[in-house]
Amino acid sequence: MGSKHHAPSKSFSSKFLSFRCSTILTLFMLFTSFFLFLSPLRHIREHIFFAEQSRFNGDLRDAKFPWNKLCFGPTFEKLKLAVFSKTWPVGAAPGGMERHASTLYHALAARGHEVHVFTVPSDRKPHHDLHEDNLHVYFAANDHGSVNISLAFDIFHKVDANGAFDYVHTESVSLPYWRAKLVPNVAVTWHGIWYEIMHSKLFQELLSNPDGKLPGPMIDLKEAMPKLIDEIRFFRSYKQHICISKSAGEDLVNVYQLPPRNVHVILNGVDEAAFMKDPVAGLRFRRKYGVPANVSIVMGVAGRLVRDKGHPLLFEAFSSIANQHPGLFLLVAGSGPWGRRYSQLGPNVKVLGALEPSELSNFYNALDVFVNPTLRPQGLDLTLIEAMHCGKPVLTPNYPSIVGTVVVDEGFGYTFSPNVKSLLEALESVIRDGSDVLQRKGMACKEYALSMFTAIKMASAYERFFLCMKNTIFCQYPLPTDC
Numbered sequence: 001m002g003s004k005h006h007a008p009s010k011s012f013s014s015k016f017l018s019f020r021c022s023t024i025l026t027l028f029m030l031f032t033s034f035f036l037f038l039s040p041l042r043h044i045r046e047h048i049f050f051a052e053q054s055r056f057n058g059d060l061r062d063a064k065f066p067w068n069k070l071c072f073g074p075t076f077e078k079l080k081l082a083v084f085s086k087t088w089p090v091g092a093a094p095g096g097m098e099r100h101a102s103t104l105y106h107a108l109a110a111r112g113h114e115v116h117v118f119t120v121p122s123d124r125k126p127h128h129d130l131h132e133d134n135l136h137v138y139f140a141a142n143d144h145g146s147v148n149i150s151l152a153f154d155i156f157h158k159v160d161a162n163g164a165f166d167y168v169h170t171e172s173v174s175l176p177y178w179r180a181k182l183v184p185n186v187a188v189t190w191h192g193i194w195y196e197i198m199h200s201k202l203f204q205e206l207l208s209n210p211d212g213k214l215p216g217p218m219i220d221l222k223e224a225m226p227k228l229i230d231e232i233r234f235f236r237s238y239k240q241h242i243c244i245s246k247s248a249g250e251d252l253v254n255v256y257q258l259p260p261r262n263v264h265v266i267l268n269g270v271d272e273a274a275f276m277k278d279p280v281a282g283l284r285f286r287r288k289y290g291v292p293a294n295v296s297i298v299m300g301v302a303g304r305l306v307r308d309k310g311h312p313l314l315f316e317a318f319s320s321i322a323n324q325h326p327g328l329f330l331l332v333a334g335s336g337p338w339g340r341r342y343s344q345l346g347p348n349v350k351v352l353g354a355l356e357p358s359e360l361s362n363f364y365n366a367l368d369v370f371v372n373p374t375l376r377p378q379g380l381d382l383t384l385i386e387a388m389h390c391g392k393p394v395l396t397p398n399y400p401s402i403v404g405t406v407v408v409d410e411g412f413g414y415t416f417s418p419n420v421k422s423l424l425e426a427l428e429s430v431i432r433d434g435s436d437v438l439q440r441k442g443m444a445c446k447e448y449a450l451s452m453f454t455a456i457k458m459a460s461a462y463e464r465f466f467l468c469m470k471n472t473i474f475c476q477y478p479l480p481t482d483c
């Protein structure tokens with residue numbers, strides 16, 4: 001009896017099932033073609049999103065998003081600015097921080113502002129002061145080659161006596177807090193805060209001691225909390241705070257308890273003329289360094305080859321995935337202890353050593369995807385931004401500073417938790433996507449980088465910030481002169 005009754009219901013359900021399957025299939029195909037057909041709309045949606053931000057109307061000090069998103073018009077008002085910076089680039093291969101300072105202050109001086117920088121040469125050797133049009137760089141070193149703040153202030157007061165500075169800017173603690181307390185018109189840019197550094201110490205501990213077999217946490221971790229408390233206390237000595245990611249801005253308000261109106265987000269930009277998409281240069285670079293023509297995906301990593309830049313992580317993941325995917329190739333630019341280990345990984349890895357700055361753009365162009373496995377969530381790594389300008393998608397850890405500000409959309413690349421398993425999964429996605437999808441993502445990166453991370457956007461945001469600090473009329477947005 002049961003079987004009699006079951007038979008029709010079974011065939012009904014199988015019919016139903018096949019009906020459902022075909023419906024689902026049809027719907028799926030419909031949706032797929034719909035999506036493929038309409039996917040250009042996604043771009044439009046992103047533009048609407050940007051447009052919404054540029055329709056912001058009000059006091060800039062209330063903006064919760066990066067000032068770079070806005071479009072500031074020209075100004076006739078000229079500023080006299082004092083800048084404290086730990087170093088100033090002299091000679092070849094400047095680090096990220098020096099490159100940033102040099103890009104920003106050259107750009108502000110080129111816009112007609114008088115910029116006086118108090119600093120020391122990056123090579124720690126004696127140099128004459130630099131005076132190029134509106135940009136004046138004073139070297140005030142002590143015996144160890146770092147900034148002698150008393151000496152710097154002697155010069156500062158002399159220049160100030162010739163016409164008062166409108167505003168003072170310090171890159172991190174280049175102007176120490178006990179000195180900043182005495183300077184009412186001071187803004188500090190934080191390139192990394194201890195709250196984020198604690199985050200990275202945590203990851204480094206978990207990675208280097210996954211099973212807790214080593215006795216006790218590393219010494220840094222034990223010292224981290226007191227350092228954070230110390231930092232929260234002394235940050236109040238600075239009046240205005242600029243940070244370089246949305247998440248750092250949120251930390252300064254929520255954890256450091258700074259007044260939201262004194263916390264602003266201005267993202268770093270790079271010279272977009274120095275980092276451009278150039279497939280021909282990319283191919284030439286590949287040939288020059290002997291990348292086989294038959295590889296399917298070229299990945300690249302750049303920077304100092306040290307532990308806290310995440311090289312143990314990439315090394316382990318790459319050595320385990322390269323066997324299964326012989327078409328994968330890794331270019332390693334930079335020098336450091338991990339260089340030798342990479343070079344022993346076999347024919348699918350090429351270690352290039354440190355590249356000349358002029359070669360860096362060609363390097364990015366030679367890649368299908370740029371990898372930055374860093375274990376340091378603080379700051380914004382300029383290399384990610386440079387690679388994006390060259391039209392390359394990025395593969396990088398999912399830190400708040402990165403997913404909130406750089407890889408804000410899956411269309412820009414791949415993110416992972418800083419452990420080998422998660423990185424392997426992300427690498428599998430890269431391989432599954434293949435070079436066509438990577439190319440498409442790279443174009444989206446380029447478009448986003450141009451809308452957010454250019455030297456001009458950064459300089460015009462800083463210009464407007466200092467104008468707003470000098471005269472609150474400039475805090476209004478938009479002004480009739482704004483675009």
Ligand SMILES: *[C@@H]1O[C@H](CO)[C@@H](O)[C@H](O)[C@H]1NC(C)=O
Pocket residue numbers: 141142143148149150151152154
């Ligand atoms: C710093 O400069 C002052 C002069 O302004 C000088 O007296 C002092 O010895 C210098 N300190 C160091 C450590 O070089």
Ligand SMILES: *[C@@H]1O[C@H](CO)[C@@H](O)[C@H](O)[C@H]1NC(C)=O
Pocket residue numbers: 292294295296326327328
């Ligand atoms: C590429 O070509 C070389 C030499 O012909 C060969 O040994 C290698 O296996 C090839 N690699 C791939 C990924 O096909």
